[in-house]
Amino acid sequence: MRFVLAIVAFVVAAVMIVAGIAQRTVFAPPSHIQAAATVSGDPRYLMIDGAALNAHPGQQTLTVADAPQGAKPVVAYGRTADVKAWLGGQKYVAVDYQKATGALSTKTVTPKPTAGSGDDSGAAATPSPAPTPSATPTPSATAGGETTSAAGPNPAGSDLWLEEFDGDAAQVTRMNIPDDVSVIVATDGQKAAPSRVTVTWPVDSSTPWAFPLIIGGLILLVIGIALYLWGLYTHRRSRGPRRKSGPKMPKLPKAPKYKPTAMIESTPRGRRSTRRARVILPVALAGALALTGCTSGTDAATTPSKTATPLATEAPNAGQLPPAVTVPQLQRIVKRISESAAEADSKASADLAKVRFTGSALQLREANYAIRAKKTDESALPAIPASPIVLSLPQATDAWPRTVAAVIDSPKDAKGNAQAPIALTMVQQTPRDNYQVEYAISLEPKAKVPNLAPASIGSAVVPPDSKLLALAPQKVSAAYGDILMNGDKSQYASLFNAEGDTLRTQVGSDWKAKQKAAVPATASLDFTTGPGEGTDVAMATNDSGAIVWTHLQESQVLKVVEAGAEVSAGATAAALSGVATSKTGIQSDFGYQLAFYVPPAGSNAKITLLGFAQGMVSAKQLP
Known part of the structure; x- marks a missing residue:
């Protein structure tokens, strides 16, 4: 019976091992x-x-x-x-x-x-x-x-x-x-x-039953070998001499002992030889099956490839417009802008600047290049850092033009001093156009950006004539220009927050009064303000307010009022106008790129200057 069970175990083990190997080879599913x-x-x-x-x-x-x-x-x-x-x-x-x-x-x-x-x-x-x-x-x-x-x-x-x-x-x-x-x-x-x-x-090409079948077959094979050896041992004991009970027989005379020859002695006894052969066969079979069962199937060769960045997008709600760009997309855009700006700045090339700059941002850079060409000690404009982007504010839209704002941390300068973060406002006019920087400003040290929509949702663009804000975006520039001219006497002074406004300290009414006082009696100095070349851009905040980017242009007219007198243009104005002194006068125009937080209508909060960029953009001799 034990031999029968051993044979059955061998057969079942062989079937299981072959089936497991076949699942990994012959019957393996496609990958x-x-x-x-x-x-x-x-x-x-x-x-x-x-x-x-x-x-x-x-x-x-x-x-x-x-x-x-x-x-x-x-x-x-x-x-x-x-x-x-x-x-x-x-x-x-x-x-x-x-x-x-x-x-x-x-x-x-x-x-x-x-x-x-x-x-x-x-x-x-x-x-x-x-x-x-x-x-x-x-x-x-x-x-x-x-x-x-x-x-x-x-x-x-x-x-x-x-x-x-x-x-x-x-x-x-x-x-x-x-x-x-x-x-x-x-x-x-x-x-x-x-x-x-x-x-x-x-395709899921896993074979969950292959390994259990092979392991189970090997275990069953070991059990079959054990049953086989047990059967051999029992069979050997059952063939020993048997003694019968009854009267003792008389002793027979002793026969001479037979001594076998060396040739006969070296021949293995038949029963033990058969046992060795029977044991060797299952062991060899077990080893061969074990080695075969451990061989894994081969998968289809994979071709080296470029893996795209995992695209993590949040499905917008019904009727919700998608953001103009994703965060990885914006990072790539800002990096390209940074590289283009660095090349244009290093070569002081206005043509290269036009690739990625437009409006007031381009105007300021073109003027800076022209000044640096004739005034070697003139400082370059702040570089556009490539990363890290600490704030992303894309417009939620599926049409054009599209607007995106980003704030990038600036690295420390050569002396190890911290520099203000750079805020960019970028516009894509058509699907085939790349984003161009319309505003590139440095944030104020104490600027507090209000809560904004997450980059995965995006923000809405506020119309320039919106009445839902404390002041319509298209009126912010003129109102702030009046404050720079008249200070606290301006009719708009109560709407704007003076705390933390460093531009007002630099070029406000007090500074203008000092400049006028320093002009000799043979000349006069007048200031006028007006809208600049930039387009007003406003994007909604979570509190129903808006961040407004606008451009202000201020003219400084130094005019001769006494015949025969002359006025000095100054090194910067001379570089742009080509005139060092004039007997008529010099007009110098300054461009101010401004970013404000404008609260919603009815709010007790005030309009706050978040950052600015300013510089002379043109100069000419008066006729």
């Missing part, structure tokens, strides 16, 4: 699902919808191939509405996933023309493009008989993308994006996009 598509023609852009990328659960791996010779592929992703707005009137190929066939499908999309949209300018967000029935991009004939699509804008380096990869990093990209985000694939807009697209999703 991934793959869908591919080849795009015919030479379209400049491919767009893969987020729904297609989420056709299967798990992280998506996008592989692009077959780009034109010498062209670097570009893979970027952004909100689907933003991608379509960037494409504007450009034709593209939409890549979708067909659940019935498990393959990718392609179709050409021709956006509907919109009035004033401007195909190549991307001046405004266009409606969602409508697909056409054609399966391939509409080609245009060339002189050589080949078919090509019209060249378009280059998507590389756009601030609109949540993340971007180019060159080798774009060939294989791992990402995990939601349904409302789409991927754009292109090169430089001049050459065709890569024509081969493959999307791979991971």
Whole structure:
């Protein structure tokens, strides 16, 4: 019976071990699902919808191939509405996933023309493009008989993308994006996009029963060996001599003892030899099965790839507009602005400054470059730090223009002294434009920024004529200019907080009075204020107030009032006007970039200056 049980144990153990090994090898499930598509023609852009990328659960791996010779592929992703707005009137190929066939499908999309949209300018967000029935991009004939699509804008380096990869990093990209985000694939807009697209999703290829089956089979094999050895031991004892009871037989005469020869003695006895052979076979079988059972199955080889930053987005409530940028997107934008500003400042190039600056911020930098070209001891404007961003305030919108504010900590200066944080107000005019700095100011030492909406939600832009604030945004500049002229006698003095306002101390009414007193009797000095070149920007705070960015321009007119007299322009004004002295007079214009907190209407709080940037922006000789 023990031999029967041992044989059964051997058979069951072998079946379990083989089944466990088969689950890891022969019957192992696939490690991934793959869908591919080849795009015919030479379209400049491919767009893969987020729904297609989420056709299967798990992280998506996008592989692009077959780009034109010498062209670097570009893979970027952004909100689907933003991608379509960037494409504007450009034709593209939409890549979708067909659940019935498990393959990718392609179709050409021709956006509907919109009035004033401007195909190549991307001046405004266009409606969602409508697909056409054609399966391939509409080609245009060339002189050589080949078919090509019209060249378009280059998507590389756009601030609109949540993340971007180019060159080798774009060939294989791992990402995990939601349904409302789409991927754009292109090169430089001049050459065709890569024509081969493959999307791979991971599959749970785990075999939870493989290891228990192998281990269980090995245990059962050991039990079978034990039963087999026990059966052999019992069988050997049962074949010994048996004595019968009864009368004793008479002793027989002793026969001579038989001595076996050496040859016979060396031959193993049959029963023990059989036992050794029977024991060796199961042990060898157990070792072979154990070694085989420990061999793990091989997984599909993984291709080295670039992994995208995990995209953490909070689903907005119904009817809630998304923020203009995400925090990682803003960090990348600020870094690009910092690098561009550093290059422009180092070369004192107004053309380079125009890449990332506009309005009053550009005006102040252009003037500073012109002054430094003729006045070597003139200080440069504060550098734009790249990080860390301590405050992010994007506008909640899906249209253009878009506004984003950020506060960046400044590093210590060469002497180890702390510097004021820099607050940037950036505007993106169209989907294809990058963000440009409209205001770059240094915060006041005692500035207290009110509670703002989190970056994941964004803030609303307040209309310039809003009556829900203590003072409409478009009136703040003129009111503050009146305070700088008249001090506490200004009609607006009761609305503004004088505590912590260092600009009022530097160029306020008391300073102006001293400047006038220092002018000789042969000349006169007058000050006038007016709105500057900047656009008023106001973004709502959580207490129904607003942060208002505005620009004030102040003119200082030093005029000769006695014939034959002369006035000195000063080194800074001379650098801008080209005139050191004048017999008529000098007009110097100063630009003030200002940031205020304006409380809501009916509040007892006062308007507070949060920061400013100021400097001479122009000078000329009076006629």
